[in-house]
Amino acid sequence: MPKCTINGKEVEVKEGTSIIKAMVDSGERIAHYCWHDGLSVAGVCRLCMVEIEGNPRVQIACNTTITEGMKINNTSDKVRDAVKWGLDFHLINHPLDCPICDQAGECGLQDQYMEYGKYDPEMAEHKQKKHKVVDLGPTVVLDSERCILCSRCVRFTEEVSKTNELGIFNRGDRSEIGTHDGLELNNKYSLNTVDICPVGALTSKDFRFRQRVWYLKDAETVCNGCSTGCNIKAYYNREGFFRVKPSYNEKVNGHWMCDEGRDVYKFVNQEHRLLKAQVRGAAGWTEMAAGAAAKKASEVLKAAAADSIALVLTAQYTVEEYDAIVSTFVNEFKTKKIFFWINNKESFDEFDGLLIRGDKNPNTKGLLKVLEKHGITATWNELSAGLASGSVKTVVVAGPENQAVFKDFAERAKELSKAQNLIWLQAGKNEALMSLTGNVWLIPTKTFVEKDGTFINFAGLEQKFKKVTTVVSEALTLTEASLLMAGKNLAIPTAAQPFMPNNQRVDQVELEARKKNEFVFRRGSL
Amino acid sequence: MSEVKVLTEFYHLPEFQTLAGYKAKGGYETLPKALKMQPQAIIDEVKASGLRGRGGAGFPTGMKWGFLPKNGEPRYLLCNADEGEPGTFKDRMMMERAPHQLIEGMIISAFAVGSNKGYIYVRGEYVYPIECLYKALKEAYDAGLLGKNILGSGFDFDLDVYRGAGAYICGEETGMISSLEGLKGQPKLKPPFPAVQGYLRKPTIVNNVETLAAVTYIVRDGAATYRKHGTEKSAGTKLFSLSGNVMKPGNYEVPLGYPLMDLIMKEGGGMKPGRRLKAVIPGGSSAPVLTAEEVGKANLDYESLAGLGTMLGSGAVIVIDDSQCMVDMLGVLSHFYAHESCGQCTPCREGTGWLNKILHSILEGRGRLQDIDLLIKVADNMKGKTICALSDAAALPVLSFVTKFRDEFEFYVREGRSKVKGTTYAEMHH
Numbered sequence: 001m002p003k004c005t006i007n008g009k010e011v012e013v014k015e016g017t018s019i020i021k022a023m024v025d026s027g028e029r030i031a032h033y034c035w036h037d038g039l040s041v042a043g044v045c046r047l048c049m050v051e052i053e054g055n056p057r058v059q060i061a062c063n064t065t066i067t068e069g070m071k072i073n074n075t076s077d078k079v080r081d082a083v084k085w086g087l088d089f090h091l092i093n094h095p096l097d098c099p100i101c102d103q104a105g106e107c108g109l110q111d112q113y114m115e116y117g118k119y120d121p122e123m124a125e126h127k128q129k130k131h132k133v134v135d136l137g138p139t140v141v142l143d144s145e146r147c148i149l150c151s152r153c154v155r156f157t158e159e160v161s162k163t164n165e166l167g168i169f170n171r172g173d174r175s176e177i178g179t180h181d182g183l184e185l186n187n188k189y190s191l192n193t194v195d196i197c198p199v200g201a202l203t204s205k206d207f208r209f210r211q212r213v214w215y216l217k218d219a220e221t222v223c224n225g226c227s228t229g230c231n232i233k234a235y236y237n238r239e240g241f242f243r244v245k246p247s248y249n250e251k252v253n254g255h256w257m258c259d260e261g262r263d264v265y266k267f268v269n270q271e272h273r274l275l276k277a278q279v280r281g282a283a284g285w286t287e288m289a290a291g292a293a294a295k296k297a298s299e300v301l302k303a304a305a306a307d308s309i310a311l312v313l314t315a316q317y318t319v320e321e322y323d324a325i326v327s328t329f330v331n332e333f334k335t336k337k338i339f340f341w342i343n344n345k346e347s348f349d350e351f352d353g354l355l356i357r358g359d360k361n362p363n364t365k366g367l368l369k370v371l372e373k374h375g376i377t378a379t380w381n382e383l384s385a386g387l388a389s390g391s392v393k394t395v396v397v398a399g400p401e402n403q404a405v406f407k408d409f410a411e412r413a414k415e416l417s418k419a420q421n422l423i424w425l426q427a428g429k430n431e432a433l434m435s436l437t438g439n440v441w442l443i444p445t446k447t448f449v450e451k452d453g454t455f456i457n458f459a460g461l462e463q464k465f466k467k468v469t470t471v472v473s474e475a476l477t478l479t480e481a482s483l484l485m486a487g488k489n490l491a492i493p494t495a496a497q498p499f500m501p502n503n504q505r506v507d508q509v510e511l512e513a514r515k516k517n518e519f520v521f522r523r524g525s526l
Numbered sequence: 527m528s529e530v531k532v533l534t535e536f537y538h539l540p541e542f543q544t545l546a547g548y549k550a551k552g553g554y555e556t557l558p559k560a561l562k563m564q565p566q567a568i569i570d571e572v573k574a575s576g577l578r579g580r581g582g583a584g585f586p587t588g589m590k591w592g593f594l595p596k597n598g599e600p601r602y603l604l605c606n607a608d609e610g611e612p613g614t615f616k617d618r619m620m621m622e623r624a625p626h627q628l629i630e631g632m633i634i635s636a637f638a639v640g641s642n643k644g645y646i647y648v649r650g651e652y653v654y655p656i657e658c659l660y661k662a663l664k665e666a667y668d669a670g671l672l673g674k675n676i677l678g679s680g681f682d683f684d685l686d687v688y689r690g691a692g693a694y695i696c697g698e699e700t701g702m703i704s705s706l707e708g709l710k711g712q713p714k715l716k717p718p719f720p721a722v723q724g725y726l727r728k729p730t731i732v733n734n735v736e737t738l739a740a741v742t743y744i745v746r747d748g749a750a751t752y753r754k755h756g757t758e759k760s761a762g763t764k765l766f767s768l769s770g771n772v773m774k775p776g777n778y779e780v781p782l783g784y785p786l787m788d789l790i791m792k793e794g795g796g797m798k799p800g801r802r803l804k805a806v807i808p809g810g811s812s813a814p815v816l817t818a819e820e821v822g823k824a825n826l827d828y829e830s831l832a833g834l835g836t837m838l839g840s841g842a843v844i845v846i847d848d849s850q851c852m853v854d855m856l857g858v859l860s861h862f863y864a865h866e867s868c869g870q871c872t873p874c875r876e877g878t879g880w881l882n883k884i885l886h887s888i889l890e891g892r893g894r895l896q897d898i899d900l901l902i903k904v905a906d907n908m909k910g911k912t913i914c915a916l917s918d919a920a921a922l923p924v925l926s927f928v929t930k931f932r933d934e935f936e937f938y939v940r941e942g943r944s945k946v947k948g949t950t951y952a953e954m955h956h
Contacts, residue, residue: 043715085907089876125883173879175869
């Protein structure tokens with residue numbers, strides 16, 4: 001364990017640690033573009049310069065391993081000057097189109113310029129012309145002029161996705177990123193290249209031009225796309241969610257996440273959601289507040305005989321919710337007819353070797369644990385038989401949040417609608433549910449970003465996450481719904497907040513923030 | 527003092543190119559002797575001879591060999607014949623006139639460092655030298671000088687020629703290794719150094735044609751004899767490629783420490799009638815230029831030239847007389863480096879292009895006076911900041927040209943035409 005001094009601070013590091021890693025880990029500021037903790041060392045941006053005592057030349061920190069007693073500093077004038085010029089070399093051919101660039105606000109060039117900018121551009125020549133809107137594949141667009149050729153994306157496709165689509169073509173200041181002949185950037189992890197691109201060269205087709213990043217807040221949560229449980233950052237504002245990015249967790253996903261997981265924000269947004277409860281009786285569908293609908297459902301459940309009630313659960317809710325709803329059914333309704341709706345049993349154990357798993361539920365382990373705790377052993381066949389024979393009359397379903405991975409959705413919904421009363425709790429809208437007949441309660445639930453909870457991933461790792469924000473304020477968690485259905489009273493919202501068009505913001509907190517940026521918000525009325 | 531022919535003694539004989547001709551002049555007589563020696567003894571002899579890399583960097587050859595790990599790992603011996611430094615053409619002549627000299631030197635060197643596989647990496651434009659090498663390799667294989675159990679010694683060595691595609695950067699040893707591996711010719715980060723992890727991540731020694739050829743003579747005559755020529759720190763003889771405005775351009779083998787002015791005036795036959803010496807680039811285009819006054823003080827050895835702020839480099843002496851426009855020449859050089867930068871490291875990729883653009887703005891009459899200082903600033907900040915030395919190679923000529931001939935640059939900016947030639951860029955080139 002060599003000890004070294006970084007900017008006067010004693011640091012002890014593991015054998016073989018590079019200077020840059022030690023500096024980043026100990027919170028020292030060090031400019032860098034090409035170095036990425038999850039990739040090999042390229043040593044090409046030449047920004048992470050440090051001075052090592054006893055060495056007259058400045059060194060790059062990414063390719064220098066710390067040895068015992070090394071004295072490192074990156075605050076001297078010599079280093080600052082080297083970084084300043086290094087940054088200027090990055091910028092001389094950069095188009096500086098920040099006002100129309102999606103990366104603006106989270107751009108490595110902008111960030112470093114604040115500290116190491118020359119603020120006196122000396123480049124008076126014509127800039128290099130390169131390809132602008134290069135369609136690399138189904139997910140990513142390249143602007144070669146913005147590219148600083150750090151080679152992170154190339155190394156990603158070589159080392160992580162191992163798909164080798166990208167390369168750097170041509171030489172010198174004509175160099176450009178591109179795809180090899182006959183290939184397009186099309187792999188299950190392609191959008192990671194956009195995350196690791198320190199500038200606006202690679203942009204996501206899904207996200208580009210949709211929001212300026214300074215209008216977005218972010219919060220950490222856990223992806224509910226599959227049983228891996230990648231840690232993610234979700235980006236949102238009053239208009240909804242706009243994107244997710246991976247968040248580093250050594251134990252789960254490292255630095256990366258899959259492209260499929262990038263879509264999890266979509267079914268969270270209002271346009272895909274059940275905003276109010278829909279209750280179908282003899283007179284057809286009526287709309288009511290979610291809490292009120294759950295209350296009404298409790299009357300049906302109370303009246304039903306214990307052995308005619310069944311509960312169907314998908315593995316898309318939190319451990320806490322399962323605990324609450326299963327206890328309610330076992331203790332209040334005295335039924336153990338609780339069933340696990342498995343969406344794709346045959347591919348449950350598939351794994352692509354990196355992150356993607358065949359079990360497209362975030363919390364299968366969590367659900368199984370709760371079921372085991374309550375001694376539930378019922379199988380779907382028993383439910384089918386009960387429905388066919390008519391002995392199961394009232395069914396409560398906690399439907400999937402991510403309906404896309406439930407291919408059997410319509411079929412199962414049809415089967416379950418054989419019950420006299422079908423109480424369906426779910427976050428998203430669905431045509432199949434709206435076409436059901438009989439007594440149906442459709443009660444909106446909260447999605448994974450709207451509640452605190454725990455997912456247990458494929459490996460049995462418990463991951464707790466916090467609520468990010470509220471999208472449908474009226475929606476209930478399974479816990480709330482089960483308490484309401486058991487006849488308890490809760491201080492829950494019963495009147496819906498009106499759906500707000502994009503340009504309306506009524507939130508007071510937002511108003512405070514708005515005052516700071518008057519121009520942006522007044523622009524519409526000028 | 528004058529020319530001393532050690533390597534080039536029989537270069538005037540056309541038959542020296544063939545195995546028979548080479549053998550007739552004592553060729554392949556050192557090899558059996560060497561194969562009976564202890565490899566370490568050869569390395570020690572080379573160390574004692576003071577032989578330094580003839581490709582440009584001038585690194586002591588024996589010391590380089592000593593960096594190889596002392597284990598049984600397979601290792602490679604690569605000959606760098608990607609002679610790309612503008613002004614250099616000595617390796618070309620060596621491969622054309624005496625391919626067997628190189629092959630013998632490589633077999634002995636391979637035996638010394640314990641390598642069983644070698645490649646000669648030749649630049650793509652060298653069509654004829656490659657032909658000569660192929661012929662010579664065939665002869666050597668047929669005569670049992672290459673392949674399994676060479677001359678019954680039990681030592682195996684396979685040698686092959688690899689034809690590069692003509693990139694300057696592939697003359698940089700790690701760039702060459704990348705190219706040989708089938709990758710884009712880009713230098714690799716050091717450490718690890720090639721001696722530890724080079725070609726195919728195995729220990730690798732890369733030496734210049736002239737260096738490897740000299741090994742035979744060191745083993746034949748002993749280090750002491752080799753050291754008779756040259757200076758204390760720059761031992762032996764070296765080939766110099768003399769070009770530019772002299773009467774008799776060509777390759778000359780002289781002992782290191784030979785006065786530069788003598789090479790130009792005696793061997794080179796002096797300046798063209800009525801012309802005066804203005805400047806000399808002593809070690810290939812990457813070496814800082816010397817003024818006529820400095821040339822008088824310069825000796826052709828590593829130390830003397832370093833003392834004058836320049837370098838011996840590959841031994842390409844480019845002579846510039848008073849009819850040449852320094853601005854125009856630097857424009858040509860900077861275009862070369864901008865074209866040849868591999869584009870990996872930012873300061874070099876962007877800097878070479880920037881220098882080239884500034885110089886061409888000046889040449890085309892759009893120059894501003896502050897551009898002259900900007901050239902110096904940009905070049906200064908490219909120096910020592912990159913993986914390989916190409917960035918320095920691009921920066922050093924700019925720094926030396928602009929500081930030593932500033933008046934020509936200032937005149938060009940003010941008048942929009944060359945001070946020496948009196949013409950504009952368009953007039954000079956069309």
